[in-house]
Amino acid sequence: MARYHHRTPMYRTITTQTLHEVHFRRCIQLIGLWVLMFASSLSAFAGNTVGLLATQPDAVQPGYTLFAPMQSTTTYLINTCGEVVHTWPSSYLPGCTAYLLKDGSIIRAGSVKSPAIMPVAFYGGVIERIAWDGTVLWTYTINSASDIQHHDICPLPNGNVLAISLDVHTKAEAETMGRLNVQSASMWSEKVVEIKPTGPTTGEVVWEWRVWDRVIQNVLPEEEHYGVIADHPERININAGLLTPGIPDWIHLNSVDYNADADQILVSSLGMNEVWIIDHSTTTAEAASHTGGHYGKGGDFLWRWGNPVLYGQGTTQDQQLGQQHSAHWIAAGLVNAGDVMVFNNNVPNGTGLGGLGYSSIDRIHPTVDDQGHYLLQDGRFGPNTASWRYISTPPDSFYAYYMSSAQRMANGNLLVCNGPAGRFSEFSPDNKEIWRYVCPVNNNDPMSQGSVPQNNYLFRIQRYATDYAAFDGRDMIGLGPIELNASQIPCTLSDVRESNAATSTLSIQLRDMLCEAGTEFLVRGAGSTPLRVELYSVDGNLVQTLFSGLPESSELSLRIPTLSHSGVYFINVQSATTACTQKILYMNCR
Helix, strand or coil: CCECCCCCCCCCCCCCCCCCCCCCCCCCECCECECCCECCCCEECCCCCCEEEEECCCCCCCCEEEEEECCCCCEEEECCCCEEEEEECCCCEEEEEEEECCCCCEEEEEECCCCCCCCCCCECEEEEEECCCCCEEEEEECECCCCEEEEEEEECCCCCEEEEEEEEEEHHHHHHCCCCCCCCCEEEEEEEEEEEEEECCEEEEEEEEEHHHHEEECCCCCCCCECCHHHCCCCEECCCCCCECCECECCCEEEEEEECCCCEEEEEECCCCEEEEEECCCCHHHHCCCCCCCCCCCCCCCEEECCHHHHCCCCHHHCCCCCCEEEEECCCCCCCCCCEEEEECCCCCCCCCCCCCCCEEEEECCCECCCCCECEECCEECCCCCCEEECCCCHHHECCCCCCEEEECCCCCEEEEECCCCEEEEECCCCCEEEEEECCEECCEECECCCCCCCCCEEEEEEECCCCHHHCCCECCCCCECCECCCCCCCCCCCCCCCCCCCCCCEEECCCCEECCCCEEEEECCCCCCEEEEEEECCCCEEEEEEEECCCCCEEEEECCCCCCCEEEEEEEECCCCEEEEEEEECCCC
């Protein structure tokens, strides 16, 4: 069982930093406007720009939030007070997502330095599994002239990994399939592959599904895949969607999810403004055909939603999705489990009060029969509109034109990531914002408090409950905020499963955050309690144990050791019942 440290906030002088820090500033980004209304009980603090800006501790969903800033090689795990609890280093920028596995490792897509296909939006090319201690356990590359991993991956219960990859075809192949007006040398389709790790740097593709095998066209009658588009909603019209000269990105998948109970896969196509469900119970050969598998349809779409005009149903006014991201099933045990949730980046056929586009969070309850088969209603997959939709007031106060995510949580709250703004928000079931955090990392470095956030964008975030298996047996100690020059604002953790903590009397006293070798600091309030004083690097790794044992008095004098690198470090003090942390900036003057 994980060991959680609950600390009562203490108000101290500006030279001593509490473990919990909360920050707020109502900020309009050039990349998007997101002005949100705050509940009266929400703690918010003017003048701050990054890190934890606002919180209502008794209403947030307890847990730890995982995120990988797009301009950083580090993946972060923070608690609900905005303190970094753990990090995983990598040699790669994200490509684009990361998931925390039950053993404490992460599975992460990385962005290779030399992609074989360019210019691909949010290319990856490499998949890594990184242990809790930072050891790289597995590396697998998908980066060739014919395919490259990009955007999303999905860990499977059997230890395998699903990955989205480009599937490149020549102009001649595209024209033979019936595509008109191909203005580039190639046409980029998509595929989903299942990879079984076989060694530290090897893997076997044990299953594959290709969009190219789903094609139908009404241009070349002599070809086998010729037909009436409206008669085949289970297939994709090869002439649907745009092909930009020089960037022939046709389908543009950007998310993949797996439903173990149904053995189905859900993908999101930005190029088609649709989400699709396919059968994973097929063999690869069946997935390339129109028969086989549990549902008898081979690799054809079991369900599609968002833009029915693509298969000859309705008009453009019936389009529901626009450049959506983060399509996934709501997990079992949660409110509306089994429904599909989507971050709808550009809601079609509407503008906000300012004449701009706006975003929504959509929940869709697919129309199925008693056997779980998806039903057509008047030739269209249902429902006709979203079963539930979050839209802000006014609508254009909530807008993220690309990336971004939404997650339903156990208490019914909604965790939302505005990717371009690097902003995380948690909403209560009555749509009140109860938590806000702004990613404080850009260009591989923490930003300073008070600086204008920029280049802090990220693709997706995910919160894991405090009882998630990855945390069992680990000290989930907050090491302080990521940002530099953090403010002195108190925050109480709500994510405590077990604690015998009394009111903390521990404190760390420094004359200045700027330290060098030999700088003295005091640990006060120890009394007769055994203590452990440790120094951690900014990436969460233990650098040195400075003291372990029973202090001779209630005031313990220690000194900063000689360190090989300048930078941000954390002094962490623990007793049996409480803990506190102090951030320092170490300068190596040798």
